[in-house]
Amino acid sequence: MTANTDLKHLPLYQAFSVLVIQYEGQDQHDLLHALENWFATIHSVSSYSDAVNSAEKHHYDLVIVDVDVVFEEEVIWEQLAHWHEEKSDVLLLVQLAEFDRVVSAFKLGLCDFIINPVNSDQLTHMIKRCMERRLKDRRLGAHHFNFTRHSSSQIIGQSEITKLLRQHIEHIGPSKASVLIEGQPGTGKELIARELHEKSRRIGPFVPFSCASISMETLSSQLYGELIVARDGVRKLKEGVFKLANGGTLYLDEIANFPLSAQDTLLNVLEERAIRPIGSKYEFKVDVRVVAGTQVNLHQLVQQGRFRSELLYRLNVVRVEVQPLKNRKSDLRELVPFLAGRLCTDLCLPLPKWNDQDIKIIREYDWPGNVRELRNLIENCILLGKTPREYWRDREKYSSGPPVTVTVSHGSQIPYYAEPKESVPVQSTGYPDDWPLKQVERHHIEQVVKVHEGNKSAASRALGVARKTLERKFKEWDCDNE
Incomplete structure (x- = not known):
């Protein structure tokens, strides 16, 4: 058996492996030479028994089978169909005169074939077809496990801190370093x-994995996969996140929560670039870039004996520090309309109209919850139809315990909205009996508008009428005064 694992020329499908089952000779030599342009790992065998032995030690994404070997060794098509169950694509090399003999193979789902001797254009087409289908399946698998959540990768903001962050990402992005x-x-x-x-x-998917919610019982299976053997002896490989992210990027969120007892295994995977699924005797090579995130100082955890220093060094090849929102408040100029626009699109609601005082409150707040808290505020305001001032005032009005205040950068406390000290005097027994209904209505509306600091939209909601109705009332009163 020959193998080619030279990664220097970086073939397009370097994260995939291929097995060729074909008798030795010029045809096999030409085929292997053509495959070198596509794959980094290529194994070739000249008998089906050798292929089975090789499959016990390696996982192959593509298996190319010369049907001459199948007929000579009396291999039944069901045995080849079993490779599909092992998540391998099977490509048959068929001569024109042999088509009538492979009809039963097509009925079992072995429908991918190329004419032997191999034409380079046909080979290119079939490889693209098989590998793009495999990439699509992996992306669908990532969606199934909620790995590729719908979120923008666009970094919003024009502060100097954010500009430097974008430059740093541009510089280190093409690297394979952790x-x-x-x-x-x-x-x-x-x-x-x-x-x-x-x-x-990278052509593979982006796969985020949260280390904060993992359990020791399922950790290895989720990360590295598991080889499940049914009662009838049929084996099925359940892929872990390392395999799903093959050819792409694996993001390990909250890496500080990764169990200490399992850190040695993770360290070995990062160093050897290979995984061993539970129940398997053999390791499988993976091409995965690992990015880890933490809100905890890992160096302190190392000093406390809660994190392996070797693992920290392996993860911390390149370090990126994300500044809190309070250190880059000028980004709010772009962040607020961006988040509001995206949320309104998702919620099918119109864009909010906030005045300068609302924007001032947003800019003066320190945002201890950072962008996540900002998004939460905007979403609440849009759903409830409130301005930021109204939202904070109502939250403090109805919250239990002492009023909640917010410390801002210049030392004052906002937004704290106490009830107005001045109010329109109203007798405890109601309005005077000699007031006409029109005067009572006007007095009550003016009082509610004053309580809401002149905000007619908020007052109309409190009164249960449309803002247009309120505007019409004020116009009528202006005419009466004239």
């Missing part, structure tokens, strides 16, 4: 990881 992203909760560490993946131009 990256450690440090930042407070809600600063967008996964967003940075997605942007690194986009800049890497």
Whole structure:
């Protein structure tokens, strides 16, 4: 058996492996030479028994079978169909005179074939077809496990801090080096990881994996996969996130929560670039770029004996620090309309109209929850039809315990909205009996508008009428005064 694992020429499908089952000779030599342009790992055997032995040690994404070997060794088509169950694509090399003998293979789903001797254009077409289908299946698998969540990888903001961050990502993005992203909760560490993946131009998927919610019982299976053997002896490989991310990027969120007892295994995977699924005797090579995120100082965890120093060094090849939102408030100029626009599109609601006082409150707040808290505020305001001032006032009005205040950068406390000290005097027994209904209505409306600091939209909602109705009332009163 021959193998080619030279990665220097970086073939297009370097994350995939191929097995050729064909008798030795010029045809096999030409085929292997053509495959070198596509794959980094190529194994070839000249008998079906050798192919079975090789498959016990390696996983192959594509198996190319010369049907002459099948007929000579009396291999039944069901045996080849079994490769499909092992998540391998099977490509048959068929001569024109042998088509009537492979009809039963087509009935079993072995429908991919090329005419032997091989034409280079036909081979190129079939390889693209098989591998693009495999890439699509992996992306669908990632969607199934909720790995590729719908979120933009665009980094919003024009502050100097954000500009330098984008430049840093542009510089390190194409590298295969591991990256450690440090930042407070809600600063967008996964967003940075997605942007690194986009800049890497890797053909595999981006797969985020949260280390905060894993259990020791399922950790190895989720990460490295598991070989499940049914009662009838049929084996089925359940792929872990390392296999799903093959050819792409694996983002390990909250890496500080990774169990200490399992860190040795992860370290070995990062160093050897190989995984061993549970129940398997053999290791499988993977081409995965690992990006880790943390809100905790890992160096302190190392000093406390809660994190392996060797693993930290392996993850921290390149470090990216994401600043909190309070250190880059000028980004709010772009962030607020961007988030509001995206949320309104998702919620099918119109864009909110906020005045300068609302924007001032947003800019003066320190945002301890960072962009996540900002998004939450905007979403609440849009759904409830409130301005930021109204939202904070109502939250403090109805919250239990002492009023909640917010410390801003210049030392004042906003937004704290106490009830108005001045109000229109109203007798405890109601309005005077000699007032006409029109005067009572006007007095009550003016009082509600004053309570809402002149905001007619908020007042109309409190009164249960349309703003147009309120505007019409004020116009009528202006005419009466004239």
